[in-house]
Amino acid sequence: MPDATVGLVVVSHSRVLARAAVALAMEMVHDGSVRVAVAAGLDESTFGTDAVAIKDAIEEVDGPAGVVVLMDLGSAVLSAELALDLLSDPAARDRVLLSAAPLVEGLVVAAVTAAGGASRDQVAAEARSALLGKASGLGESPEDAAPSSQVAAAEARGTFVVSNVHGLHARPAARLVVELRSVDADVWLRNLDTGAAPVPGSSLSRVATLGALAGHTVEVTASGPQASEAVRRVLALAERQFDEVAEPPVTAVVTTAGPLPASPGVAIGPARRLTRPPLADDIDHVVLSPDDERRRLLEGVEIVRRDTEAVRTSAARQLGSAEAAIFDAHLLLLSDPDLLGEVHRGVDSGLSAVSAWRSAVSGVEAEWAALPDDYLRARAADVRAVGDDVLRALLGAASATLSGVGVLVAVDLTPAETASLDPALVAGIVLAEGSPSSHAAILARAGGVPAVVNAGRTILDVAEGTILALNGTTGEVVVDPSPEVLDAFRALAGRQAATRTRDLAEADRPAVTLDGTRIEVGANIGSPADAAAAFAAGADSSGLVRTEFLFLNRDKAPTLDEQHAIYNAIAAAMGGRRIALRTLDVGGDKPLPYLPTPKEDNPFLGLRGLRLSLQDPSLFVEQLTAICLTARTSPVSVMFPMVSRVDELTQAVALLREAAGQRGLPVDLRVGIMVEVPAAALKVSTFLPHVDFFSIGTNDLTQYALAAERGNAGVAGLYDALDPGVLSLIAQTCVAAEGRALVSVCGESGSDPLAVPLLVGLGVRELSVAPAAVPQVKAQVRTLDVDLCRSLAAKALVAKDSAAVRALVAESLPTSRA
Numbered sequence: 001m002p003d004a005t006v007g008l009v010v011v012s013h014s015r016v017l018a019r020a021a022v023a024l025a026m027e028m029v030h031d032g033s034v035r036v037a038v039a040a041g042l043d044e045s046t047f048g049t050d051a052v053a054i055k056d057a058i059e060e061v062d063g064p065a066g067v068v069v070l071m072d073l074g075s076a077v078l079s080a081e082l083a084l085d086l087l088s089d090p091a092a093r094d095r096v097l098l099s100a101a102p103l104v105e106g107l108v109v110a111a112v113t114a115a116g117g118a119s120r121d122q123v124a125a126e127a128r129s130a131l132l133g134k135a136s137g138l139g140e141s142p143e144d145a146a147p148s149s150q151v152a153a154a155e156a157r158g159t160f161v162v163s164n165v166h167g168l169h170a171r172p173a174a175r176l177v178v179e180l181r182s183v184d185a186d187v188w189l190r191n192l193d194t195g196a197a198p199v200p201g202s203s204l205s206r207v208a209t210l211g212a213l214a215g216h217t218v219e220v221t222a223s224g225p226q227a228s229e230a231v232r233r234v235l236a237l238a239e240r241q242f243d244e245v246a247e248p249p250v251t252a253v254v255t256t257a258g259p260l261p262a263s264p265g266v267a268i269g270p271a272r273r274l275t276r277p278p279l280a281d282d283i284d285h286v287v288l289s290p291d292d293e294r295r296r297l298l299e300g301v302e303i304v305r306r307d308t309e310a311v312r313t314s315a316a317r318q319l320g321s322a323e324a325a326i327f328d329a330h331l332l333l334l335s336d337p338d339l340l341g342e343v344h345r346g347v348d349s350g351l352s353a354v355s356a357w358r359s360a361v362s363g364v365e366a367e368w369a370a371l372p373d374d375y376l377r378a379r380a381a382d383v384r385a386v387g388d389d390v391l392r393a394l395l396g397a398a399s400a401t402l403s404g405v406g407v408l409v410a411v412d413l414t415p416a417e418t419a420s421l422d423p424a425l426v427a428g429i430v431l432a433e434g435s436p437s438s439h440a441a442i443l444a445r446a447g448g449v450p451a452v453v454n455a456g457r458t459i460l461d462v463a464e465g466t467i468l469a470l471n472g473t474t475g476e477v478v479v480d481p482s483p484e485v486l487d488a489f490r491a492l493a494g495r496q497a498a499t500r501t502r503d504l505a506e507a508d509r510p511a512v513t514l515d516g517t518r519i520e521v522g523a524n525i526g527s528p529a530d531a532a533a534a535f536a537a538g539a540d541s542s543g544l545v546r547t548e549f550l551f552l553n554r555d556k557a558p559t560l561d562e563q564h565a566i567y568n569a570i571a572a573a574m575g576g577r578r579i580a581l582r583t584l585d586v587g588g589d590k591p592l593p594y595l596p597t598p599k600e601d602n603p604f605l606g607l608r609g610l611r612l613s614l615q616d617p618s619l620f621v622e623q624l625t626a627i628c629l630t631a632r633t634s635p636v637s638v639m640f641p642m643v644s645r646v647d648e649l650t651q652a653v654a655l656l657r658e659a660a661g662q663r664g665l666p667v668d669l670r671v672g673i674m675v676e677v678p679a680a681a682l683k684v685s686t687f688l689p690h691v692d693f694f695s696i697g698t699n700d701l702t703q704y705a706l707a708a709e710r711g712n713a714g715v716a717g718l719y720d721a722l723d724p725g726v727l728s729l730i731a732q733t734c735v736a737a738e739g740r741a742l743v744s745v746c747g748e749s750g751s752d753p754l755a756v757p758l759l760v761g762l763g764v765r766e767l768s769v770a771p772a773a774v775p776q777v778k779a780q781v782r783t784l785d786v787d788l789c790r791s792l793a794a795k796a797l798v799a800k801d802s803a804a805v806r807a808l809v810a811e812s813l814p815t816s817r818a
């Protein structure tokens with residue numbers, strides 16, 4: 001084939017679509033003298049675009065006459081831009097032109113023009129005007145070609161009224177953009193109340209600037225193969241308020257409960273603040289060639305993307321995906337076609353990556369800051385945070401730092417800030433706001449940093465450098481302590497440090513009580529890395545593998561092979577110790593984009609856990625198959641979350657048998673349920689014939705028993721697993737299961753030193769806790785006598801409230817564990 005003609009590349013999310021478009025174009029080119037390569041779909045039937053495949057396609061048709069690339073929607077453009085940076089011969093880049101022409105019309109015109117021997121620019125120009133014929137046929141003026149023509153020529157349209165209290169701000173906008181990523185359609189949104197120009201649904205930065213406030217009407221138009229589906233999905237999302245979980249009002253964090261213990265341990269040190277060093281200018285930086293600056297940009301964005309994903313995953317693991325959703329907005333900004341397009345244009349015009357990024361981001365930030373609504377305006381902070389992170393990566397600058405070694409005092413901390421604190425520098429944390437079940441508290445516990453939350457705004461008046469002493473086990477905070485108080489805190493801290501070192505040295509030994517009762521101490525994990533940490537901390541097993549972390553943060557479910565591989569990797573990292581794989585625990589409060597659930601007013605009481613799995617057995621059976629495959633080579637237990645009735649369990653077990661197939665259930669596969677629903681705790685005998693074990697999820701059991709949402713700071717004072725009512729549910733579970741099935745606890749209370757003696761006394765024989773807590777829990781078990789624990793538990797069951805229970809147990813403990 002002659003290479004004097006311009007080569008064409010068709011980039012599409014759908015291979016079928018691309019091939020059909022090429023066939024249509026070839027109909028018009030009778031002698032077949034045009035070279036066209038296709039880079040479309042991830043395989044024959046999976047939608048998506050792949051920068052490497054696009055690069056290969058470009059190189060296949062590249063020649064002296066150059067190449068014109070035609071693309072369909074959203075990420076096709078992004079992938080094509082990336083492909084240019086991947087070309088083996090950097091000089092080839094100048095021969096390639098990415099065309100904004102509509103794919104089908106543009107390809108037909110481009111093929112005909114190229115076959116006629118036109119130059120690359122002529123081919124591109126013809127392709128670009130390919131819509132004009134259709135537009136004028138419909139009576140539109142040529143300058144209406146885009147985007148108004150796209151809106152006018154839409155194949156599907158609809159309107160919705162924004163009902164989110166804060167309008168279509170970053171988080172709902174991010175939810176919308178993610179939803180549309182899996183739909184093959186070109187979607188535009190227009191705020192009918194402001195009359196502003198339409199914006200593409202693929203761009204977070206543009207959607208958030210619609211200025212769509214509560215009560216505004218937004219028009220959605222779509223064209224493309226899945227136009228109607230796209231509009232249907234947007235309207236359904238709007239109906240569900242974009243899956244936004246209502247935030248507690250700001251005043252709710254100011255409870256009357258006073259300072260609350262959030263992460264155990266003693267800390268003494270000067271009060272410190274978290275500061276972000278100002279970003280230096282890029283003045284001294286030599287501007288490299290546009291290619292090199294583009295590469296620099298890609299690297300910087302990639303570093304931040306990786307960091308953000310890591311923080312998002314850990315936040316999702318610790319807090320649930322609703323809390324982690326803010327990071328989705330950050331990730332979307334990092335791949336926002338509009339924002340990146342602007343930066344690329346800046347680099348092409350000779351700016352450094354730093355200057356181009358700075359100017360594009362401040363443009364977006366300024367647009368958001370100019371929005372009429374206070375709450376939306378405040379979201380400009382998200383843009384600034386992401387923008388600064390990338391600038392820091394580009395300039396190799398340090399991220400947020402403590403003003404010094406000591407006790408960090410802040411209003412509250414974001415998960416990202418908490419996750420990035422260095423425990424070597426932060427002796428402890430005192431927050432004016434927040435709750436013990438907040439993201440900051442959970443991450444502080446995971447990192448072993450003592451913390452007290454909800455200390456009140458006056459703590460913010462403490463001058464930098466003032467000595468603070470805090471006890472994260474009791475919630476005590478002393479500002480500028482007297483020498484006597486300081487000595488007492490120091491002595492306690494010294495004892496605790498010595499205890500930690502001793503506990504770790506003994507962690508590999510089993511935990512056996514003074515009277516010879518073995519209590520298995522396992523770890524709660526969500527990844528092979530967690531499993532390795534659990535093994536190193538001496539965990540006897542994993543009593544809870546939160547498998548949902550494999551399913552979160554992605555556009556489609558992991559395949560059977562992916563699941564099998566990761567479960568095997570977890571089993572291997574646990575060194576052959578048993579792992580309890582909990583089936584998918586998502587739904588209502590933690591929606592997955594590929595598992596749509598209806599809007600629910602009370603998602604915690606809705607389609608969660610096993611309820612959702614039974615609604616969509618195909619995904620469930622696939623997970624059960626992966627679990628059975630893993631159980632053929634490693635000791636595995638399977639555990640079903642959020643069970644309320646025995647028929648749910650029998651259905652799940654039937655599906656487990658179906659998944660196991662002809663070979664039947666693996667011999668050593670143990671089956672159990674989580675006890676999280678109070679009614680399940682009261683009906684244990686009905687489940688007994690079908691299970692080997694019960695694992696009490698005290699995090700959920702507590703919130704359901706006390707009707708106090710686990711993450712809601714406003715009811716943090718009510719939420720306590722040591723409430724006698726919750727203890728009574730645990731007691732009833734143990735009594736009914738005694739001698740017939742093992743009872744384990746995998747909620748946070750399993751590592752609460754004041755809860756451990758009670759749980760053992762009530763009959764719990766396995767505790768599964770955060771990996772870092774394993775040595776301390778094992779050591780505490782070794783100090784217990786089961787009979788004494790039983791009598792303590794009997795008293796706790798009739799105590800007046802959780803405070804009385806805590807006082808009762810604290811009196812009975814050696815001081816080093818209080």
Ligand code: PEP
Nearest residue numbers: 697698699700701746747
């Ligand atoms: C629980 O509810 O106690 C539990 C361990 O499950 P999760 O925290 O994952 O909901």
Ligand code: MG
Nearest residue numbers: 676697699700
């Ligand atoms: Mg739970």
